[in-house]
Amino acid sequence: MPMTISEKILAEHADREELRPDELIEARVDFALGNDITAPLAIEAFRQAGAKGVFDPERIALVPDHFTPNKDIASAIQAKLLRDFAGEHGIVNYFEVGRMGIEHALLPEQGLVLPGDVVIGADSHTCTYGALGAFATGVGSTDLAAVMMTGRIWFKVPASVKFIYRGKLRPWVGGKDLILHTIGRIGVDGARYRAMEFTGEVVDMLPMADRFTMSNMAIEAGAKVGIIAPDAVTEEYVKGRARRGYRFHQSDPDASYEAVYDWDVSGLEPVVAVPHLPSNVRGVSELSHITIDQVVIGSCTNGRLEDLRIAATILKGRKVSPNVRCIVIPATQRIYRQALREGLIEVFLDAEAAVSTPTCGPCLGGHMGILAPGERAVATTNRNFVGRMGHTGSEVYLSSPAVAAASAIAGHIAHPDAV
Amino acid sequence: MKVRGRAWKFGDDVDTDAIIPARYLNTSDPAILASHCMEDADPAFAGRVRIGDLIVGGRNFGCGSSREHAPVSIKAAGISCVIAHSFARIFYRNAFNMGLPILESPEAAESIQPGDEIEVDLGSGLIVNHSRQQTYPAQAIPPFMQELLQVGGLMPYVEKKTAAQVKGA
Numbered sequence: 001m002p003m004t005i006s007e008k009i010l011a012e013h014a015d016r017e018e019l020r021p022d023e024l025i026e027a028r029v030d031f032a033l034g035n036d037i038t039a040p041l042a043i044e045a046f047r048q049a050g051a052k053g054v055f056d057p058e059r060i061a062l063v064p065d066h067f068t069p070n071k072d073i074a075s076a077i078q079a080k081l082l083r084d085f086a087g088e089h090g091i092v093n094y095f096e097v098g099r100m101g102i103e104h105a106l107l108p109e110q111g112l113v114l115p116g117d118v119v120i121g122a123d124s125h126t127c128t129y130g131a132l133g134a135f136a137t138g139v140g141s142t143d144l145a146a147v148m149m150t151g152r153i154w155f156k157v158p159a160s161v162k163f164i165y166r167g168k169l170r171p172w173v174g175g176k177d178l179i180l181h182t183i184g185r186i187g188v189d190g191a192r193y194r195a196m197e198f199t200g201e202v203v204d205m206l207p208m209a210d211r212f213t214m215s216n217m218a219i220e221a222g223a224k225v226g227i228i229a230p231d232a233v234t235e236e237y238v239k240g241r242a243r244r245g246y247r248f249h250q251s252d253p254d255a256s257y258e259a260v261y262d263w264d265v266s267g268l269e270p271v272v273a274v275p276h277l278p279s280n281v282r283g284v285s286e287l288s289h290i291t292i293d294q295v296v297i298g299s300c301t302n303g304r305l306e307d308l309r310i311a312a313t314i315l316k317g318r319k320v321s322p323n324v325r326c327i328v329i330p331a332t333q334r335i336y337r338q339a340l341r342e343g344l345i346e347v348f349l350d351a352e353a354a355v356s357t358p359t360c361g362p363c364l365g366g367h368m369g370i371l372a373p374g375e376r377a378v379a380t381t382n383r384n385f386v387g388r389m390g391h392t393g394s395e396v397y398l399s400s401p402a403v404a405a406a407s408a409i410a411g412h413i414a415h416p417d418a419v
Numbered sequence: 420m421k422v423r424g425r426a427w428k429f430g431d432d433v434d435t436d437a438i439i440p441a442r443y444l445n446t447s448d449p450a451i452l453a454s455h456c457m458e459d460a461d462p463a464f465a466g467r468v469r470i471g472d473l474i475v476g477g478r479n480f481g482c483g484s485s486r487e488h489a490p491v492s493i494k495a496a497g498i499s500c501v502i503a504h505s506f507a508r509i510f511y512r513n514a515f516n517m518g519l520p521i522l523e524s525p526e527a528a529e530s531i532q533p534g535d536e537i538e539v540d541l542g543s544g545l546i547v548n549h550s551r552q553q554t555y556p557a558q559a560i561p562p563f564m565q566e567l568l569q570v571g572g573l574m575p576y577v578e579k580k581t582a583a584q585v586k587g588a
Contacts, residue, residue, distance in 0.1 A: 037444045040489050044447065045574045050581075067445055074445035124509055140487040140513035142573050188432055189479035193508045222479060222507055277432060327446040333485060364441035364484070383438040387459040 002252035038122035041141035055151030104300035111241030123367025127280025165202035167266030175210025192222030209306035277320030298329030302380035321411030446481035453495035470497035480511035481510025492538035518572030
């Protein structure tokens with residue numbers, strides 16, 4: 001029976017020859033993760049269940065990244081729970097401040113999540129690893145607890161929806177614009193409970209960073225996973241990082257999809273999602289009247305080296321508008337160091353942007369850039385819900401690093417060519 | 420298994436940041452989470468909700484993050500059941516795992532108005548609106564899921580099953 005890449009990965013992990021959408025299966029989990037917000041509840045559930053040990057201490061990562069470096073005493077207590085639990089169970093992939101990064105940038109970088117894997121994370125953006133050709137999805141803390149105990153999880157096999165992107169992207173248009181455009185077209189529940197599969201010549205040409213951005217925001221369309229078939233670009237990224245074996249899967253040409261969207265994106269301009277849903281997508285040119293108070297360049301969506309390079313290209317030799325705070329957050333220590341080597345950090349400092357140690361911080365209104373009532377931010381993050389970055393009277397506009405950097409200079413939402 | 424209470428109505432795409440804002444996620448204490456439940460959608464909610472009340476949402480209820488704190492805060496606030504047109508998938512799973520009954524019913528989501536007196540039979544899936552003398556169908560919750568809800572969620576359920584197995588052995 002022809003199968004999609006998602007079905008093939010799930011079948012393999014459920015020891016099945018074939019399977020169909022809506023079947024309930026139990027699958028082996030290759031890797032599981034939690035962070036300083038979700039893992040404390042998982043640890044509590046783990047203990048409550050009387051579990052003695054974890055299924056495999058090398059296949060679990062605990063990443064304190066959301067409210068770290070600890071923003072207050074309560075956060076410090078939560079982070080300490082992770083640290084103590086990791087020590088108690090010999091979990092080697094515990095990443096302390098100074099060695100950590102934003103989980104969804106860090107784990108691929110460290111070669112811990114790989115093509116062909118089933119990955120479970122107590123974080124909704126776990127779907128990021130779909131960019132590697134893995135079946136990766138977010139769950140709650142209790143599900144993580146069960147996986148930490150057993151190394152297994154039950155799934156309903158999602159139907160797949162295929163997205164074909166044709167044409168050639170215009171300058172300054174990348175993965176962020178493609179995924180925002182997609183969410184804008186299908187809506188925030190347009191792929192609810194589905195596996196999104198990103199294909200086509202445009203995706204084939206995308207670097208890994210842009211692919212991660214696309215897969216990262218599949219959840220913003222309600223999807224279970226946003227998967228991209230691995231190819232030479234994936235191989236180039238994975239080789240030298242992988243700590244285990246990995247396997248490339250492809251969808252069969254005659255696999256069945258619940259829906260197929262076939263779009264020519266040659267004419268797409270940089271886009272922005274305006275408050276308060278990621279599906280409220282507009283062309284950047286419609287929004288130049290929107291003045292802003294803050295820019296955030298970072299997060300699991302767009303805090304990678306390639307993102308910082310794009311931002312630096314635009315900010316080089318320029319100054320952030322006197323009316324704007326610009327906060328740049330490299331997603332991992334390795335990205336930070338490489339940005340330093342390439343002179344990107346100096347570009348940001350010269351432009352009078354602030355550069356932070358890796359943290360999810362402002363994206364979810366945690367710390368490191370909270371908005372006051374009436375303030376507006378352009379952010380390369382993933383959600384613009386009411387109150388997401390601070391006060392419920394504040395606003396978040398989601399964009400690519402290019403538009404964010406241009407807007408920081410202009411003091412209003414701006415096309416990169418306009419500054 | 421039946422629940423009864425007043426309806427609190429919300430719209431489409433109620434996200435987890437509205438249910439429990441991230442600024443309160445530095446704790447997992449249910450009582451503290453309950454005191455901020457739905458705060459960014461309706462700041463008066465936590466102060467006025469009564470034990471047994473129901474939440475009625477539109478499409479895609481619980482979209483956004485995977486935070487289990489969302490169903491925890493709703494349950495701890497005293498809400499007996501959430502009815503929606505549809506649920507986001509992680510929230511759907513988390514709600515059952517936390518022992519919070521939820522039902523999908525487009526008809527109920529459409530017709531129920533704020534303050535309506537609602538009774539839900541989880542076993543049959545029948546939703547009765549006593550204020551409007553209407554009934555709406557929803558899919559019945561199967562017996563094992565009702566048992567899971569009754570004992571308070573997935574972990575207590577697993578504990579109970581494991582204990583029963585040990586006793587039987």
